[in-house]
Amino acid sequence: MKLNTLKTVAAAAATAVVVSLSPALAQDSDLQRILDEKVVRVGAVEAYPSYRQDLASGEWEGIYPEIVEALFSQIGVEVEFVPTEWGTAAAGLQSGRFDLIGGFSARPERALVVAFTDPVAQVPVGVAFSSEENASLATNWDSLNNSDVRIAVADGSATMRMVQKMAPNATFVPVKTEDAAILELESDRVDFFASTESSLTLYGRARADAVTVNYPEPKIGQDSGFALRKAQPEFQDWLTVSLNSMVSDGTIPAIRSKFLNPQE
Structure with a gap:
């Protein structure tokens, strides 16, 4: 009898511990919070075609805003964009200002402080220039x-670190945004603007007569x-599985093509 009583008490105590821990575990889970609140906060950087905010409406557009809208609409979650650099x-x-950010390339130094999904695309890095005298240098x-x-x-970008590694003796002019970097080039204050294929493709097309x-x-x-x-293993796993599915079914390639190869 005493043994049964002890077992009952022990079982009750164990249940109490589980019940008391569950709210804490739920609170620590970004995925559970997102599902409960039905809102996900996404970091957004002015770097078209990856991201761009319409100044009149305040709405964000671009490759990654469209990807996350398509991704989270599948589970009834609203996307809230948070400007960042x-x-x-x-x-x-790390501070919890936002839950995830797209277009953030996986680098060893970054992986020390944040987690990554599988890549959704492989993006070449190159340069744009306006003076034909620089053509031979760009080879x-x-x-x-x-x-x-x-x-x-763009300061702090993966492009900056990669290009600095390839040309460590060059003189780098880090600026806050890619638009500012383009202005440096078009004002003849620099010889080259370095970026990813996404940005260079649109810039080169828009300024084909001069760049x-x-x-x-x-x-x-x-x-x-x-x-x-x-x-955040649950959130990371869900993102990876969902994004891989969107790559496989053509959703993400179609979004990238829409912005990189717009219909004339």
Whole structure:
């Protein structure tokens, strides 16, 4: 009798512990909070065609806004965009300002502080230039590896780190946004604007009469995916499975093509 009583007490105690822990576990789960609140906060950087905010409406458009809208609409979750910059995006994730950010390339130093999904695309990195005198320099990274060469790039971006590795002796002009980097080039304050194929394709098309885009040898590129806070395995698994499905069924390739190869 005493043994049965002890078992009953022990079982009740165990149940109490589970019940008391469950709210804490739920509170620590980004995925559960998102499902409960039906809102996900997504970091957004002014870097078209990846992201762009319409100044009149305040709405965000671009490759990654369209991907996340398609992704979270499947589970009835509203997307709320939070403006940020590439250089402060990791801190924004860590502090909880937003839950994830797309177009954030996986790099060893970044992986120390945030988690990543599988890539949704592989994106080449290259340069744009306006002076034909620079055409020969743009053929390979060794030619760009000179202190006389000035390269504008978005500060804190994966592109900046990659290009600095390929041409460490070049003079880099880090600016807050890609629009600012383009202004540096068009004002003749730099020789090159370095970015990903996504941005270079649209810029080169828009300024075909004045700008040339090239991808120096050896070819380099980024695995572009989504970043989220560390220690969120359920959210990371769900994102990876869902995004891989959207790549396989053609949803993400179609979105990328829509912005990179718009119909004339």
